[in-house]
Amino acid sequence: xxxxxxxxxxxxxxxxxxxxxxxxGETAFDHYGHWLRDVGTPLLPSTWFLWIQRIALLVAVLGxxxxxxxxALRARAARPVRYAHRKPVRGSYAARTMRWGGxxxxxxxxxxxxxxxxxxxxxxxxxxxxYGNVVADFAPERWYVTLFYTLAIVALGFxxxxxxxSAFRSLGQxxxxxxxxxxxxxxxxxxxxxxxxxxxxFAVLTxxxx
Amino acid sequence: MNLTLRIWxxxxxxxxxxxxxxxxxxxxxxxSFLEMLDVLNERLTxxxxxxxxxxxxxREGICGMCGLMINGDAHGPQRGTTAxxxxxxxxxxxxxxxxxxxxxxxxxxxxxxxxxxxxFDKIIAAxxxxxxxxxxxPDAHATPVAKADADAAFESAACIGCGACVAxxxxxxxxxxxxxxxxxxxxxxxxxxxxxxxxxxxxDAHDEAGFGGCTNAGECTVVCPKGIPLNTIGRLNRxxxxxxxxGGGTPGS
Numbered sequence: 001x002x003x004x005x006x007x008x009x010x011x012x013x014x015x016x017x018x019x020x021x022x023x024x025g026e027t028a029f030d031h032y033g034h035w036l037r038d039v040g041t042p043l044l045p046s047t048w049f050l051w052i053q054r055i056a057l058l059v060a061v062l063g064x065x066x067x068x069x070x071x072a073l074r075a076r077a078a079r080p081v082r083y084a085h086r087k088p089v090r091g092s093y094a095a096r097t098m099r100w101g102g103x104x105x106x107x108x109x110x111x112x113x114x115x116x117x118x119x120x121x122x123x124x125x126x127x128x129x130x131y132g133n134v135v136a137d138f139a140p141e142r143w144y145v146t147l148f149y150t151l152a153i154v155a156l157g158f159x160x161x162x163x164x165x166s167a168f169r170s171l172g173q174x175x176x177x178x179x180x181x182x183x184x185x186x187x188x189x190x191x192x193x194x195x196x197x198x199x200x201x202f203a204v205l206t207x208x209x210x
Numbered sequence: 211m212n213l214t215l216r217i218w219x220x221x222x223x224x225x226x227x228x229x230x231x232x233x234x235x236x237x238x239x240x241x242s243f244l245e246m247l248d249v250l251n252e253r254l255t256x257x258x259x260x261x262x263x264x265x266x267x268x269r270e271g272i273c274g275m276c277g278l279m280i281n282g283d284a285h286g287p288q289r290g291t292t293a294x295x296x297x298x299x300x301x302x303x304x305x306x307x308x309x310x311x312x313x314x315x316x317x318x319x320x321x322x323x324x325x326x327x328x329x330f331d332k333i334i335a336a337x338x339x340x341x342x343x344x345x346x347x348p349d350a351h352a353t354p355v356a357k358a359d360a361d362a363a364f365e366s367a368a369c370i371g372c373g374a375c376v377a378x379x380x381x382x383x384x385x386x387x388x389x390x391x392x393x394x395x396x397x398x399x400x401x402x403x404x405x406x407x408x409x410x411x412x413x414d415a416h417d418e419a420g421f422g423g424c425t426n427a428g429e430c431t432v433v434c435p436k437g438i439p440l441n442t443i444g445r446l447n448r449x450x451x452x453x454x455x456x457g458g459g460t461p462g463s
Contacts, residue, residue, distance in 0.1 A: 071381065071423045078315050078382025078422035084218075084229055085308035087282040089380050091428030096380075098425065166426040169441075172448030179441045 002167035004064040011057055016196040022209055026131040033130035072099055094162035101159045108152035138204035146201045157194040164189050211237040211298060214306040217262055220319050239299035246298055263322040271295040274370030278323055279310040284374035284433040292435040312377035315420040327373050329419035330387060336415035337408035338391040340400050353399050363397040366390040368436040375430035381422035386430035388416045389446035390438045396449055406453035413450055
């Protein structure tokens with residue numbers, strides 16, 4: 001869980017920084033979008049590096065889901081008779097919603113790829129103009145897309161808040177002071193990532209990016 | 211105080227159990243939770259019914275025998291307290307209290323509220339000891355131990371093995387118990403020779419017993435009557451990573 005999770009977190013950081021380039025203008029953002037396909041050239045043929053990244057991410061996602069499934073199945077098997085009276089988990093809301101949160105994020109990622117990578121669910125769907133796709137996607141009249149996107153990002157934030165701390169712990173974070181630091185770092189990371197991802201749709205919604 | 215109790219009744223390991231409602235009147239707020247159950251059992255015995263079976267021994271909060279899920283809380287609503295040290299003043303007059311046994315595949319119900327915690331013994335047998343003969347208690351300063359290590363080891367050694375961590379864990383994991391029994395040794399000089407075979411053996415025994423995996427949810431440490439901290443599991447994780455990187459060896463050898 002921890003190793004695949006960290007790979008995915010590194011991707012999330014890179015993806016967020018890329019998204020924020022939208023504030024540098026249409027030409028720069030489109031240029032960045034096209035550059036993503038050419039990273040690694042001339043060492044590798046065009047789009048090869050992109051596909052290597054995609055395969056690595058897919059392996060990480062599948063590994064992450066496989067590990068989570070094993071844990072969930074073990075948890076179910078470990079308590080065959082359920083409690084008649086059970087309080088909800090008090091550790092944290094984030095820890096309690098890891099599994100369902102993960103499913104929501106997976107569904108969102110599928111939608112997100114069909115929307116802004118392949119363009120099938122995008123109102124513009126022009127792969128040569130990613131800036132236009134984003135602006136068309138989060139247009140004020142498509143408020144429900146922005147709402148769904150926001151909910152998914154908030155779910156991601158909760159997932160990261162527990163996930164980042166849990167990754168530190170799984171990899172051997174062991175002192176009480178370190179635990180406080182790890183929890184604080186996970187919270188800051190989750191909030192920063194949420195803010196970075198939500199900046200784009202709300203900038204489009206308010207007309208800051210048009 | 212007058213209370214309504216809903217108690218899990220199960221005649222034997224293979225029988226089907228159910229929640230049965232009892233009325234207990236004239237309960238003193240100064241009674242412990244187990245004394246309140248004693249009052250109920252006396253009444254049941256007098257009326258020719260089967261008394262409710264529950265585990266208990268020292269009733270001082272140090273033996274680890276008692277363990278009840280009270281209204282969905284392992285050992286009841288008061289933190290850092292075993293069921294025997296919980297007083298009825300924590301409840302209000304007229305309240306309905308649900309009492310269930312620990313629920314885990316590794317802890318099968320023997321009767322009513324009594325579960326078999328033999329799985330914990332298997333974890334200990336897989337490495338929760340040192341093989342060097344230690345003789346009688348050595349002089350306190352014969353083997354120097356850093357104060358911070360001694361404190362952390364002592365904190366882990368406070369574990370009474372009651373099983374509340376397993377009962378509360380959303381995954382049914384016994385990792386807090388395993389980690390406590392591991393770190394009380396791995397932090398001290400006497401525990402070093404078998405440090406890395408111990409962790410592999412104990413974690414394997416934990417998994418074989420049918421406990422779930424830890425997801426760092428932190429429920430265990432909330433209900434632990436001895437306040438074993440969650441970072442104890444981090445110490446276990448670090449030892450486990452080191453042991454697997456080193457290639458371990460045979461547990462106990």
